[in-house]
Amino acid sequence: MPIRVHDTKRREKVDFTTLEPGKVSMYVCGVTVYDRCHLGHARCYLAFDLIHRWLEASGFDVDYVQNFTDIDDKIITRANELGGDWRTLVDENIEAYYEDMDALNILRADTYPRCTEYVDQMIKIIEDLIEKKHAYIAADGVYFHIESAPEKYGILTGQSIEAVRSGAGGRVAKTGTGKRDHKDFALWKSAKPNEPTWDSPWGPGRPGWHIECTAMSLDHFDKEFDIHGGGHDLRFPHHEAEIFQGECHTGHSPVVHHWLHNGFVNIDGEKMSKSLDNFWTIRDILRHVDAMVLRFALINAHYRSPIDMNEALLKDAERNYNKVLETYVEILKARTDDHPVALPKPDLSSPQPLAKCLGLLERMGEGFGQAMDDDFNSREAVAKILGMVREMSKMLQSEIDQADRNAFAHYATFLLEETAGSVLGILPTREMAMAEPVDDPRKATIADDVEALLVERSTARSEKNWARADEIRDQLTALGVIVTDTADGPKWDLS
RNA sequence: GCACGGAUGUCAGAGCGGUUAUGAGCGGGAUUGCAGAUCCUGAGACCGGAGUUCGAAUCUCCGUCCGUGCUCCA
Structure with a gap:
């Protein structure tokens, strides 16, 4: 029986195949490290952790690459708010990422490239795309020109170019002033004041968001690879942009053989978002929920279904x-x-x-x-x-x-x-x-009182004085103690 | 508006052409002074309508409702 996977592009379950027998190349979009990870990240990397584990258990040698996006508008904004260096912020959040994921027993990927280490590769790809007339240089950067490969539009989300054109409405005007067409997306953004920059043939600037994953995945896997994963929200525009970039650059189609996307986490029926103030970070939730219980809760649903936490x-x-x-x-x-x-x-x-x-x-x-x-x-x-x-x-x-x-x-x-x-x-x-559970220090302070009451209660019980026995149990309940009668005698714990 | 995905018993949540899903909750029973735990057992469901089929929760079509995306987002 082959493994079956739901492929976002084909919109159905298909037999899982690999480019090389016994080996799986898997790239999963990682976090933008401008903040601590939230429950949604936990769900995503947990989903791919199970995929990783099951493929390994099925005898595949999995090469798992997951990136960190360590330069981006939000990182710059946050670093400015905090008044620190963006590199410090990034390092702290990457450290926190590992702590959170380790706590959830998520196995490490094989490689964690950071996008700032791949600027050279990104520039090479952009140069190639310009040469192949899929990209153009504008006043404020370099853009990918969607109309140069219209057949690749809407591959993951089924949207037509016309639909997006009409649906985009008034928002078009705001984005990318140098764009020829609102659907085009930035490959390279020219430097703005007080931003980190890298040198490029188009002057100082920094890479657009989508190009990094193409650069990192192709650098690692060459022309094509087996699985590309990420959150459901990344299908458009991020992953569609990757298809444009990767396929136009390599001349290979498809570059990605299976697209896998995980479902979202809602909180009490509403989408988790900062504006609704129902945003749970992993470390917040782990303060009152055992990490393995959280893990259990998150794998207790299919990875593509939404979860209402x-x-x-x-x-x-x-x-x-x-x-x-x-x-x-x-x-x-x-x-x-x-x-x-x-x-x-x-x-x-x-x-x-x-x-x-x-x-x-x-x-x-x-x-x-x-x-x-x-x-x-x-x-x-x-x-x-x-x-x-x-x-x-x-x-x-x-x-x-x-x-x-x-x-x-x-x-x-x-x-x-x-x-x-x-x-x-x-x-x-x-x-x-x-291991014997470590006793709560609060137990020690009341242990003598509790033991004394339990002795009294045992006596009452042996005399079949149930009223007295229950009265003592009520007293213990008032102390925050739960008594359980077992074959080995009464046991107690904090409620 | 367009696109994608949903709608399963009280709740959570699988199944997606014929077989008990599972867990919680609820009802009986065993055990226990009672409670708890444990075990046995029961009830209860496939959004509405049409079609395909020997047979549909499962496929097709038409509705209705919900979520998400179309802008940074796991």
């Missing part, structure tokens, strides 16, 4: 994630030696519970792979994990002999680590999972 969604994710985690700890602890006996053959129709359970797990494992093969359907994959966890937990709680239990736990550990662990990236390391 809200408290209920996070609560749901937390509950499910904890269930996976608890089961993981349970199976880790059930492993008693490293030389398990052979397990019975998995058999769905077996009357023997262990064989049947193994059959179910095997089927869910296959379902997991099929889900990921089908356009990286992480939501379906998560459903399989929840099913597995349920079966595992049930098996461990059943009457099962010690040797089988050990062998089963080894198998379950392997299965869960292969799927939820290395593919979905939602398992902690074994050490972290097994």
Whole structure:
């Protein structure tokens, strides 16, 4: 079964093919580093992290390139607002990017080019485009001339040149004074006062936004590559501009073989935006939500669907994630030696519970792979994990002999680590999972009082004085303590 | 206006021609003094209309509603 991917250009799922057998070249548009990353960035790079992980798990050697846009209007504006150097701002935000993405267990790309390191390559491409009459020099820079390759218009978004011309209305006048046509886009912007500049055959200036990705991707992958990804909003104009530049420059069509775009994050039903003041940065949200819970919440939907982020969604994710985690700890602890006996053959129709359970797990494992093969359907994959966890937990709680239990736990550990662990990236390391939770310091201050009340309550309970027992529990609740009676006696924690 | 994508039970969210999605919530039951946890189990859905088909949530057409893009944006 081949991997299927939804290609934005073809607007349907297609068989995933690669230029070179066993190898994948993947370029994903990175962040413009003028600020800290927000939830939308998390979703995007998480989506491509799963794609990256699944392709690797499927035996491909993935060469993953993700850029940083480290020069742009917003960076200059922000640096001026803060009164610092733009390079400092950029470095800080790149550092923060790595911290945020690492926290979310997003594996690093192989290469992170910065666009300011590629100005020479951009200039070469622009020169070539001018020579091929696809670009022209104007008073305020160099522009790509759309009408020089009209057949490439609207490839990703299906818009016609005529439609954009009429729809653009009054906005046209404001942009790019030197443009011959409002659809044209800037390849090179002539220097303005107090801006960082680079020398070029057209005088000092800086590159336009779209040219950088073309320069970086082609420098890295040569004429063509397998996957180009990014947020849904980048389809137009950014990625269409890249098609113009890349294909006109290389003479190759297509340069990009699969276009993949991820859906957006909404907050409480509204688009996340600064003007609506519902803008969540990753570090803000990680102050009150566990990173793995956030990761779980974001992969708990297909990468192309929009996600409506809200408290209920996070609560749901937390509950499910904890269930996976608890089961993981349970199976880790059930492993008693490293030389398990052979397990019975998995058999769905077996009357023997262990064989049947193994059959179910095997089927869910296959379902997991099929889900990921089908356009990286992480939501379906998560459903399989929840099913597995349920079966595992049930098996461990059943009457099962010690040797089988050990062998089963080894198998379950392997299965869960292969799927939820290395593919979905939602398992902690074994050490972290097994570590005793660090006690909240607030617990220590009230521990003596709580213990005393619990002793009293135990006495009351042994005397079947339920009224008194419940009264004590109410007192504990008032202290912010939750009591849970278990087979090993009462347990308590902060609520 | 044009383009693209949606509309699935109370909610979240898969499926996209025939098979229980899944999770939360809700209803029963087991266990427990109760609560919680756990396990078993139940109810409940495919925006409206037409068509194709032996069979449609799934394909086609027509509506309605929603989101996004057309300007920097993951």
